[in-house]
Amino acid sequence: MAEIEIYKKSPAEFDLGQRRARRSMRSQVIMFSLMIFLTLTSFMIVTASNAEVIGFSKYYVIPVIMLFAAVQVGLQLYYFMHMQEKGHGIAAMFMFTGALLAFLIVLTFVTIVWWN
Amino acid sequence: MSSVAQKKGFGSWLWDWLTTVDHKKIGILYLLGGGFFFVLGGIEAMIIRIQLAVPNSDLISAGLFNQIITMHGTTMIFLAAMPILFGFMNAIMPLQIGARDVAFPFLNSLGLWMFIFGGLFLNISWFMGQAPDAGWTSYASLAITSEGHGVDFYAIGLQIAGGGSLIAGINFLVTIINMRAPGMTYMRMPLFTWTTFIASAMILFAFPPLTIGLFFLTFDRMFGANFFDHAMGGNTIIWEHIFWIFGHPEVYILILPAFGIFSEIFSIFSRKRLFGYTSMVFATVLIGFLGFMVWAHHMFTVGLGPTANAIFAVATMAIAVPTGVKIFNWLLTMWGGSIKVTTPMLYAIGFIPSFVMGGVTGVMQGAAPLDYQLHDTYFIVAHFHYVIVGGTVLGILAATHLYWPKMFGTMLNETLGKVTFWFFFIGFHMTFLIQHWLGFWGMPRRVFTYMDGQGWNSANLISSVGAVFMAIGVIVLLYNIIMTSVKNVPVANDPWGDGRTLEWAIQSPPLYYNFTQTPLVRGLDSVWIEKQEGNESGITPAVPVQDIHMPHGSIIPIFMTLGMFIAGFGAMFREETSWGLPLLVFGLAWTFVCMAIRSLKDDLGYYVPKEEILEDMKRERGRK
Numbered sequence: 232m233a234e235i236e237i238y239k240k241s242p243a244e245f246d247l248g249q250r251r252a253r254r255s256m257r258s259q260v261i262m263f264s265l266m267i268f269l270t271l272t273s274f275m276i277v278t279a280s281n282a283e284v285i286g287f288s289k290y291y292v293i294p295v296i297m298l299f300a301a302v303q304v305g306l307q308l309y310y311f312m313h314m315q316e317k318g319h320g321i322a323a324m325f326m327f328t329g330a331l332l333a334f335l336i337v338l339t340f341v342t343i344v345w346w347n
Numbered sequence: 348m349s350s351v352a353q354k355k356g357f358g359s360w361l362w363d364w365l366t367t368v369d370h371k372k373i374g375i376l377y378l379l380g381g382g383f384f385f386v387l388g389g390i391e392a393m394i395i396r397i398q399l400a401v402p403n404s405d406l407i408s409a410g411l412f413n414q415i416i417t418m419h420g421t422t423m424i425f426l427a428a429m430p431i432l433f434g435f436m437n438a439i440m441p442l443q444i445g446a447r448d449v450a451f452p453f454l455n456s457l458g459l460w461m462f463i464f465g466g467l468f469l470n471i472s473w474f475m476g477q478a479p480d481a482g483w484t485s486y487a488s489l490a491i492t493s494e495g496h497g498v499d500f501y502a503i504g505l506q507i508a509g510g511g512s513l514i515a516g517i518n519f520l521v522t523i524i525n526m527r528a529p530g531m532t533y534m535r536m537p538l539f540t541w542t543t544f545i546a547s548a549m550i551l552f553a554f555p556p557l558t559i560g561l562f563f564l565t566f567d568r569m570f571g572a573n574f575f576d577h578a579m580g581g582n583t584i585i586w587e588h589i590f591w592i593f594g595h596p597e598v599y600i601l602i603l604p605a606f607g608i609f610s611e612i613f614s615i616f617s618r619k620r621l622f623g624y625t626s627m628v629f630a631t632v633l634i635g636f637l638g639f640m641v642w643a644h645h646m647f648t649v650g651l652g653p654t655a656n657a658i659f660a661v662a663t664m665a666i667a668v669p670t671g672v673k674i675f676n677w678l679l680t681m682w683g684g685s686i687k688v689t690t691p692m693l694y695a696i697g698f699i700p701s702f703v704m705g706g707v708t709g710v711m712q713g714a715a716p717l718d719y720q721l722h723d724t725y726f727i728v729a730h731f732h733y734v735i736v737g738g739t740v741l742g743i744l745a746a747t748h749l750y751w752p753k754m755f756g757t758m759l760n761e762t763l764g765k766v767t768f769w770f771f772f773i774g775f776h777m778t779f780l781i782q783h784w785l786g787f788w789g790m791p792r793r794v795f796t797y798m799d800g801q802g803w804n805s806a807n808l809i810s811s812v813g814a815v816f817m818a819i820g821v822i823v824l825l826y827n828i829i830m831t832s833v834k835n836v837p838v839a840n841d842p843w844g845d846g847r848t849l850e851w852a853i854q855s856p857p858l859y860y861n862f863t864q865t866p867l868v869r870g871l872d873s874v875w876i877e878k879q880e881g882n883e884s885g886i887t888p889a890v891p892v893q894d895i896h897m898p899h900g901s902i903i904p905i906f907m908t909l910g911m912f913i914a915g916f917g918a919m920f921r922e923e924t925s926w927g928l929p930l931l932v933f934g935l936a937w938t939f940v941c942m943a944i945r946s947l948k949d950d951l952g953y954y955v956p957k958e959e960i961l962e963d964m965k966r967e968r969g970r971k
Contacts, residue, residue: 321524325520325548325551328548328552329551329552332552332639335639335640336592336639339643339655340588343651343652343654343655343658344588344643344651344655
């Protein structure tokens with residue numbers, strides 16, 4: 232059997248760990264509140280639009296909600312799925328490659344295949 | 348758990364192979380499965396060529412001919428070429444990067460069994476008398492009106508086998524990213540590992556569209572959906588787009604590993620470092636990326652309009668640039684090298700002109716106006732056989748000879764190997780070169796016979812005679828395999844004498860844990876460097892001898908796949924029988940139960956004790 236090593240942290244290391252955990256927790260909470268806020272705002276915009284409040288036309292509502300959605304995806308990936316931390320470069324590269332390919336294929340359809 | 352040969356009953360031997368998660372054994376199983384389907388597809392090819400040898404032939408009916416060409420294409424691409432390449436990737440790639448296994452051994456086994464069950468599912472259609480008959484591309488307008496269950500077998504069988512490919516691709520990616528030995532940087536990886544990496548990335552992005560397309564087809568045919576039915580608001584062209592967004596990357600998934608194999612061979616048998624290693628890597632990456640940007644060149648005649656056709660024509664021709672870089676690098680690797688013409692090298696030398704011819708006809712078809720003339724003629728048939736047989740199949744045969752000693756511990760006979768090469772090579776050119784002219788003379792593809800007096804008779808006969816030569820080549824290879832396996836003369840670590848990469852520094856076949864100590868890699872062609880500096884073993888260990896953690900085998904992958912196999916039949920017979928729906932539900936439930944067992948049961952693997960490794964090392968020293 233592999234030997235089990237017990238490693239004791241020095242007080243300085245322990246402190247550093249604590250500080251990092253606190254900072255991470257703080258950013259998670261801030262981002263979570265931001266996401267809740269964005270979700271609430273989106274619902275309110277749609278409600279306003281349905282109630283035909285002046286200024287909330289669909290040409291305003293749809294782009295804004297799409298923008299909020301993009302921000303939410305980014306926050307989700309970078310904060311809750313930890314992509315902002317070290318060692319996620321390869322995963323990020325593959326995700327962006329996939330997104331690029333999908334974007335180019337959709338772009339091809341809407342520019343030269345369907346509406347040329 | 349010793350690697351020493353033990354007396355075992357047949358039952359435990361079989362159990363060992365069915366439950367194995369060892370990448371070397373899974374590689375062998377892929378090779379066996381792929382080899383079986385390769386022979387099956389070859390028999391279908393022979394029937395096609397016999398039927399077409401003479402005009403007005405009525406050996407087989409038109410309907411059966413459609414089934415045979417569909418199954419020939421589907422079998423050769425999905426069940427022969429890809430699995431055989433997966434076999435070599437599995438057996439060799441972890442050794443090349445100094446790993447003990449792939450990243451997910453259990454998933455590796457699952458991928459293998461999904462391929463085998465998917466292949467069986469597809470071929471059971473023969474026994475039901477209704478094989479798929481809408482072409483290997485299964486264009487939707489034809490596929491959704493095809494009667495019987497033929498296309499259902501295609502959709503579900505490929506769905507299962509395709510899932511296996513996706514799993515294998517992801518597994519290779521994670522393995523290469525995470526499990527390289529110390530010092531094995533990306534730019535020190537052997538070319539076969541690099542091409543495995545890029546081909547796996549392409550699988551990752553290309554197979555999901557196929558999955559979607561096959562699900563659409565499945566729902567259209569079996570569950571009353573109308574994705575492709577224009578009368579119900581669907582769009583039949585969508586299938587073509589989805590299929591080729593998958594299909595074009597797919598052909599590069601087939602060719603890139605062959606490029607990798609040939610890069611290894613040129614470098615080993617020219618006894619030189621690969622010329623232009625860096626440009627080779629970037630050419631591979633570029634081919635991989637551009638492969639996704641050209642799908643509509645299969646659809647020039649659909650009527651996408653001049654803008655789309657022009658852009659896709661230019662994109663298609665651009666791929667010739669990185670491919671040309673590779674061809675010149677191989678030629679310059681041989682230039683000034685001390686060349687040894689072994690069987691693998693013979694295949695590699697034969698590959699260059701064959702593949703270049705296929706590439707050049709590819710650029711010809713890339714010119715959209717000319718493609719209007721060539722579309723659906725035998726010219727197309729000649730082109731894609733030149734790239735797939737002249738590239739991938741020659742690569743597979745070369746790798747079979749090159750890696751056979753590493754996988755099985757005994758050499759294939761060199762003389763018989765060369766006999767195979769000449770029969771196959773001459774037969775290949777004889778079969779397909781003349782088909783370019785058949786295309787120019789107007790012979791359409793996928794016809795089950797043709798009339799006399801159109802000037803096609805002698806060309807078709809020549810083509811059929813060539814196919815016989817190829818068959819003789821394959822039969823000699825099978826004879827070679829059987830004879831050398833019976834003799835079973837053991838070979839040393841590096842039977843070719845000029846191995847450059849890590850797999851040639853360990854036993855043939857390797858111990859079940861591959862490396863007694865994880866190696867330290869100090870450059871490209873690590874074993875070559877060590878040997879040049881006087882280290883006969885070819886390896887500098889990176890760690891002391893220590894316990895090795897290994898995974899347990901598992902029977903769950905077979906059962907998990909069996910559930911999908913059963914569910915497939917359920918879905919197919921859902922409408923006409925009362926047991927169809929319960930069977931579908933049962934099969935899926937079965938699979939989910941297997942997944943639950945896998946998730947809930949902890950399997951932490953076991954350790955190979957240090958004493959056993961020291962003993963293996965002592966025995967190895969004694970052998971020398």
